[in-house]
Amino acid sequence: MQIRCHLMRSKSPVQGISESNLIDMMMLRSYTLDVSVQVTFHSSALPDVIQAKVAAGIAVHRLPAGLLYASIGQSARWLKYARAWAPIHRRDAISALYQSVYRSTLDSMERDEFHYLALGCGDGVKDASFLELAAPDKWRVKVTLLDVSPYLTLGAAQRLNAWQTQLHVADLESQPDLSVLDLEERRQPRVISCLGMLPTLGHAMLLPYLASVLKPEDRLVISANLSPTASDEDKASIKSQYDNPEARLWYSGALLELGLERNDFALRCAVESLAGIAGAYRIVVQAEILRGLELQVHGETYPMAAGDRLEVFRSERWTPSALRHLFSHQGLEIIQASVSNDCQEGVYVIANRNQSPV
Incomplete structure (x- = not known):
């Protein structure tokens, strides 16, 4: 399904919100442009499908991950949370870590052309940096x-307005077929970025999916939230990154959009072990x-x-x-591993050693 959008400034307030405040809310003030773009919606991002996934999630007391990002309100709440807590927005050393990985990835490319495919592009900050x-x-x-949120996808396109971009809205949790994104007769090598997605979608779902789509000539740039030792002290410190006012506003927004009232629920944040994996755990809200x-x-x-209880995050x-294990x-081979000094952020360049050249 394809929808043609025209990105431009609104000439009137929206529901009492001024134009400047609305753009500030979406963090897009510096990237407004006036241009027609084509957005392709994968079936996993269509309203009926999303509603069916939400209903199925409620039945098993776990909301789908994409619900936290899909609406314009949730996109804005996530952006506010990310600006306050994401390491790349808080520490120059983390930005330098990503820059180092990006440079080495480009240096390793054997051809002067490639396809940059951002899976879960979010606001496009990291993609612009690359x-x-x-x-x-x-x-x-x-x-x-590609992102589950049409609003974040369009925002990323605005940020990357110097590039001709193809925009896709899809839910990675549904494991969309990426072959439709390679339309050239002569196939280009790909740099596939998947930044910030592994922690929330989980290794059990995302890593087999990425292994299935990664070709021999491709490189995967993937980030991970790490824990230095997985000790109780580590867990308590890291838990605070997900249990704070900005995070709670983000979680609550999804519940309110479902139809709950503020006095219908209380948020509980806990740490759970990942069964069968030493040195791994999850934060659950x-x-x-x-x-x-x-x-x-x-x-x-x-x-x-x-x-x-209804799992939100x-x-x-x-x-x-x-993570190396x-x-x-x-079958994913680490070409380069860059880990922050505090061992809480890692960026990896990956090849698929199980894929045979065509």
């Missing part, structure tokens, strides 16, 4: 941006229902009793050695 190094006089780059109620989703009614953490288990 592409700024790919000088047009040296590189011919096709750019494809659940909404505890405080009174009996009924949720209406996708034409179905879901009764919930006081004390029921999860994020995995690994020690560097545990998970990569190896999927």
Whole structure:
């Protein structure tokens, strides 16, 4: 499904919000442009499909991860949270870490053209940082941006307005077929970036999927949230990154958009071990229902009793050695590993040693 959008400034306030405040809310003030773009919606991002996934999630007491980003309100709340807590926005050393990986990735390319495919592009900050190094006089780059949120995808396109971008809205949790994104008769090598997605989608789902789409000539640039030792002290410190006012506003927004009232639930944040994996755990945020109620989703009614819990968010953490083991288990070979001094952020360049050249 393809939708043609025209990105331009609104000439009137929206529901009482001034134009400048609305743009500030979406963090796009510096990247407004007036140009028609084509956005392709994968079936996983269509309204009926999203509603069905939400309904299925409520039935098993776990909301789909994409619900936290899909609406314009949730996109804005996530951006506010990310600006306050994401390491790349808080520490210059983390930005330098990514820059180092980007430079070495470009230096390793054997051809002067490639396809840059951003899976989970978010606001496009990291993608812009990479592409700024790919000088047009040296590189011919096709750019494809993909995210579950149409608002974040369009925002990333605005940030990357110097590049011709193909825009796709899809839910990575549904494992979309990426072959439709390679339309050239002569196939280009790809740099596939998947930054910030592994912790929330989880290794069990995302790593096999990436291994299935990564070709011999491709390079995967993937980031991970790490834990130095997975000790109790580590867990307590890292938990605070997900249990804070900005994070709670983000989680609550998704629940309010579902139809819950603020006094219907209380958020609980906890740490759980990952069964069978030494040096790994997850942060889990659940909404505890405080009174009996009924949720209406996708034409179905879901009764919930006081004390029921609905998982809203999860994020995995690994020690560097545990993550290396998970990569190896999927046949993913680490070409380069760059880990922050505090061992809480890692960026990896990956090849697939199980794929045979065509």
